[in-house]
Amino acid sequence: MPAEKETDLLAETTRPSCAVISLAHVTREYTGRTAPVRALDDATFTIVAGEWVAITGPSGSGKSTLVNLIGCLDRPTGGTLKIDNIDTSAMSPTELDRFRSEKIGFIFQQFHLIPYLSAVENVMLAQYFHSMTDESEAIAALERVGLGARLTHLPSELSGGEQQRVAIARALINNPPILLADEPTGNLDAANQKIVTELLQNLHGQGHTIVMVTHDPEMAALAQRKIALSHGTVFCHPVGGPVVTLRR
């Protein structure tokens, strides 16, 4: 395809009205001990609803910094970041907590489960920030990830793969359109990696937008598009892959 045509296609498929995540000149600078560290430098791109994007790059290139910004766990030091067309920079911490719990589910490499709570209680904890807790919904979320027989187990009584599936159920409980995953299979053996990978594929098929940090080329290949980082600078690969149903 001629370069000009390709640019048109990109502009069309990433037009602002479709963007579920949009960054314009976003920078994140940390104070640092001796000199400021620019962990993300002037990032401008959009991710459209229903896309599966892999964020790749060497250690220290700014992947977690970017995911934390998209997840509204951190704020840019420059530029504008919008989630679902909303600039969250003026929100109070309480508004932001609610916004985050409605829009975004988090899946981390370390599962971050509360050790003294059962599987179902860990999932219900995420509902708490959203609205009333509902045990039957938490049970349904665990059944959705194949853990209906492990509801009352503590994290220490679950395998690594099962713990990650509890974390995925927790991420899904408020039915957020966006799933952010930072190395979701980084701590798993091959069998559990397969289970979690298939779950992510199902969720993408159901219309969730997935933004996933990964070092693993096989995982990255599952995504429709790669956003590569190098020393805080973003390189976006063209949009491609199968068309999916958009979910708003």
Ligand SMILES: Nc1ncnc2c1ncn2[C@@H]1O[C@H](COP(=O)(O)OP(=O)(O)OP(=O)(O)O)[C@@H](O)[C@H]1O
């Ligand atoms: N709180 C902080 N204060 C100062 N510098 C930081 C802070 N957090 C991250 N950095 C620096 O910002 C850069 C990007 O860090 P980030 O954690 O985003 O990298 P990453 O790509 O996720 O790496 P990894 O693959 O190892 O997880 C690194 O140079 C890191 O040292």
Ligand SMILES: [Mg+2]
């Ligand atoms: Mg990281």
